[in-house]
Amino acid sequence: MRITVPTxxxxxxxxxxxxxxxxxxxLMQHCGLASGTxxxxxxxxxxxGWVERHWERIDPSEAGRPARRLYxxxxxxxxxxxxxxxxxRAQLGGGPATATDPRPAW
Incomplete structure (x- = not known):
């Protein structure tokens, strides 16, 4: 699988x-990505096969919102x-990022 920065x-x-x-x-808020991405x-x-997905089991009328798709x-x-x-990370400069490392932690 090709791993882009958004991925x-x-x-x-x-x-x-x-x-x-x-x-x-x-996930959109955490990643800073639009829904279309x-x-x-x-x-x-x-x-x-990396992610499984299913619908949240709630009563929409009790929750006051539609069920969410969960990942x-x-x-x-x-x-x-x-x-x-x-x-x-290794391709972008080696080793894992640390708290003082300026590279993005994704």
Whole structure:
């Protein structure tokens, strides 16, 4: 899978809490991406088996909003995401980013 900077941002956001469900608006805000960029990335990640998706189980009338589509890294997806981000960081200047490193943390 080709890892672009926007894809790296999405993977980093998902890896921040890899066992949690994440929804689109949360990811858009965290990554600074528009929906037209985010959702195709999530679709490609799901097609590759890196992300699983499902609808939130709520009663929309009780919640006062529609159900959200939720996204979570698969076990394999988390492994592949960590490896892909490490390789990308190495290509951009070596080693993992640190608190004093000016490179983006994705």
């Amino acid at each position: 790296a941002r999405v993977l980093a956001a998902l890896l921040a809490d890899p066992h949690a469900d994440h929804y689109g608006l949360e 985010l959702y195709p990335i999530l679709h490609r990640l799901a097609d590759a 979570r890294l698969t076990g394999e997806g988390a492994t592949q995401a960590r490896q892909a981000l490490a390789e990308l």
